[in-house]
Amino acid sequence: MSDATTTTITEEQRAELRRHGILLTSLQELYNWGRSNSVWPLQFGLACCAIEMIAASMARFDIARFGSEVFRPSPRQADLLIVSGTVTKKMAPQVVRLWNQMPEPKYCIAMGACAISGGPFKQGYNVLKGIDRYIPVDVYVPGCPPRPEALLHGLMKLQEKIRAQPLAGPDAPRHLRADDPCVYPVPECGATDLEPPFNPEVWKPPTLVRDDA
Amino acid sequence: MRAVHDEFHGDLMEVSMGPHHPSTHGVFRMNVVLDGERIVKLKPVFGYLHRNHEKLGEGMTWLASMPFTDRLDYLCAMTNNWAYALAVERLTGLQPPERAEYIRVVLAELTRLLNHTCLAGFLLQDTGAMGTPLMYAFREREKILDLFEALSGSRMMCNYQRFGGCRVDVSPAWLAAARKVVDAYPRFLDEFEALVTGNEIVMARTQGVGRVAPELAVAAGVTGPMLRACGVDYDIRKVDGYGLYPRFHFRVPLGDHGDTYDRYMIRVLEMRESIGILKQAIDGIPDGPILDPKAKGRGLRPPAGEAYGRIEGPKGEIGFFLVSDGTPNPSRYRVRAPSFVNLTILEDMCLGHTVADAVVILGSIDIVLGEVDR
Numbered sequence: 001m002s003d004a005t006t007t008t009i010t011e012e013q014r015a016e017l018r019r020h021g022i023l024l025t026s027l028q029e030l031y032n033w034g035r036s037n038s039v040w041p042l043q044f045g046l047a048c049c050a051i052e053m054i055a056a057s058m059a060r061f062d063i064a065r066f067g068s069e070v071f072r073p074s075p076r077q078a079d080l081l082i083v084s085g086t087v088t089k090k091m092a093p094q095v096v097r098l099w100n101q102m103p104e105p106k107y108c109i110a111m112g113a114c115a116i117s118g119g120p121f122k123q124g125y126n127v128l129k130g131i132d133r134y135i136p137v138d139v140y141v142p143g144c145p146p147r148p149e150a151l152l153h154g155l156m157k158l159q160e161k162i163r164a165q166p167l168a169g170p171d172a173p174r175h176l177r178a179d180d181p182c183v184y185p186v187p188e189c190g191a192t193d194l195e196p197p198f199n200p201e202v203w204k205p206p207t208l209v210r211d212d213a
Numbered sequence: 214m215r216a217v218h219d220e221f222h223g224d225l226m227e228v229s230m231g232p233h234h235p236s237t238h239g240v241f242r243m244n245v246v247l248d249g250e251r252i253v254k255l256k257p258v259f260g261y262l263h264r265n266h267e268k269l270g271e272g273m274t275w276l277a278s279m280p281f282t283d284r285l286d287y288l289c290a291m292t293n294n295w296a297y298a299l300a301v302e303r304l305t306g307l308q309p310p311e312r313a314e315y316i317r318v319v320l321a322e323l324t325r326l327l328n329h330t331c332l333a334g335f336l337l338q339d340t341g342a343m344g345t346p347l348m349y350a351f352r353e354r355e356k357i358l359d360l361f362e363a364l365s366g367s368r369m370m371c372n373y374q375r376f377g378g379c380r381v382d383v384s385p386a387w388l389a390a391a392r393k394v395v396d397a398y399p400r401f402l403d404e405f406e407a408l409v410t411g412n413e414i415v416m417a418r419t420q421g422v423g424r425v426a427p428e429l430a431v432a433a434g435v436t437g438p439m440l441r442a443c444g445v446d447y448d449i450r451k452v453d454g455y456g457l458y459p460r461f462h463f464r465v466p467l468g469d470h471g472d473t474y475d476r477y478m479i480r481v482l483e484m485r486e487s488i489g490i491l492k493q494a495i496d497g498i499p500d501g502p503i504l505d506p507k508a509k510g511r512g513l514r515p516p517a518g519e520a521y522g523r524i525e526g527p528k529g530e531i532g533f534f535l536v537s538d539g540t541p542n543p544s545r546y547r548v549r550a551p552s553f554v555n556l557t558i559l560e561d562m563c564l565g566h567t568v569a570d571a572v573v574i575l576g577s578i579d580i581v582l583g584e585v586d587r
């Protein structure tokens with residue numbers, strides 16, 4: 001068969017076929033559909049936000065509707081890290097280590113002001129000013145704490161993101177490319193701060209230039 | 214995990230449980246030394262959630278610390294608020310009006326219901342009953358959170374109490390809704406108890422496990438349901454009648470074994486007493502203002518001096534020790550957290566038991582790491 005015979009099916013034609021019980025799809029769509037509907041979070045709570053995360057999996061909010069009710073106790077069986085709560089500098093190495101132990105493909109939701117930026121405790125010498133300094137965060141869910149609905153919305157955003165991922169090319173996810181690391185350096189407690197203070201691969205702080213300088 | 218040699222026990226295994234472990238209630242770590250399955254040594258490691266609460270409190274105005282007390286023990290925001298407000302009121306001499314005192318009692322007892330319900334759910338989760346009891350517990354929690362949300366605008370972090378009163382008034386509709394929740398609560402407790410209290414597995418896993426002698430508990434400064442489970446009759450609502458508690462009729466349940474089962478039962482019985490207090494308080498709430506006319510939030514400068522305000526929180530004695538030097542922020546701000554003090558006897562409770570028991574014992578202490586590490 002030559003290339004001339006292949007035609008592209010439009011969305012309308014596809015919908016028409018679907019009405020007749022014929023499902024035409026691409027491998028990419030099938031793959032992403034399967035993965036986006038079975039995002040299993042790690043059973044991992046850090047502070048107040050964790051209670052709302054638990055509430056999201058309980059009777060009223062029922063995260064099971066999204067295929068994500070299976071909170072795994074081991075990072076090796078999970079593909080979503082919900083960083084729910086304050087990450088202190090004592091805890092940050094453990095968080096990064098857990099992230100490293102999760103198999104690809106994996107995703108991260110930063111839940112609550114603390115995980116995003118240090119939140120109300122930002123001034124504290126021992127509080128990490130955002131987990132995105134060490135691991136790549138896919139979805140930020142703001143709030144203090146975010147309501148369970150907010151977490152569910154974040155989960156839906158993540159699902160949208162997964163469904164839109166191409167399987168090849170430069171925009172493909174980490175695990176399908178050779179150039180991107182899946183394992184990130186674990187910081188260590190140094191004399192005054194974590195060493196390194198952030199991972200330059202993941203976090204690129206803006207350089208502030210003062211006009212009068 | 215590593216092997217250690219001990220001249221009395223031979224080869225032992227040292228295992229680090231946590232800080233990420235499904236049963237350590239957050240970011241707590243126990244280093245246990247095991248002889249086979251038995252614990253011969255246990256060392257708790259704290260500090261994974263150290264958020265500088267006390268230090269931040271010293272750099273902020275008096276009122277600005279109020280939302281931070283919510284985040285101390287994030288299951289009991291209302292009672293934390295109250296303990297802090299009480300300390301500041303002692304420092305400044307502000308006197309909440311009667312209506313505000315009633316509202317405080319209602320909210321504190323609702324918080325006790327909330328906390329004990331969640332604890333029961335988590336404790337059962339720790340014994341291995343995955344899901345079901347916690348589902349029931351969180352179903353009830355939502356009902357109380359709805360009340361808190363309607364009143365304060367927030368589910369968990371209410372920031373509701375003020376020095377000399379409360380922030381917003383309760384409406385008759387809110388009181389009716391609260392009354393409905395309270396009236397329905399005994400049915401939930403009956404259902405929950407039918408599921409759990411006489412359950413053979415629960416009894417086997419908790420009776421005689423993690424015994425605490427009353428002398429040890431008193432010496433360690435343990436308070437709250439954990440102390441009363443050992444049979445020590447000490448409830449700050451009775452011995453130091455703060456607020457309007459002397460006006461209400463209620464009893465203080467006591468245990469006599471001091472084991473995990475008693476600690477669970479005490480909480481169930483306390484919830485039933487709380488329901489009684491709630492009914493009295495909701496029915497007796499008078500009309501009137503909710504804030505002392507002299508009260509001011511911003512720009513508060515208490516006279517120089519020091520004060521300690523303590524209340525019977527759901528977990529035990531929660532107190533705030535404050536020192537003022539007449540400036541807009543405290544010169545010393547210190548929290549006496551019940552979770553932290555109760556946790557200090559963990560090793561004594563766990564010695565000789567298995568790792569699986571240690572998990573249940575830890576669950577029965579009822580800790581919240583925000584309060585342990587602060």
Ligand code: SF4
Pocket residue numbers: 047048049050084085086111112113114115119120143144145146284
């Ligand atoms: S964002 Fe707020 S609720 Fe969440 S952990 Fe931080 S302080 Fe607690």
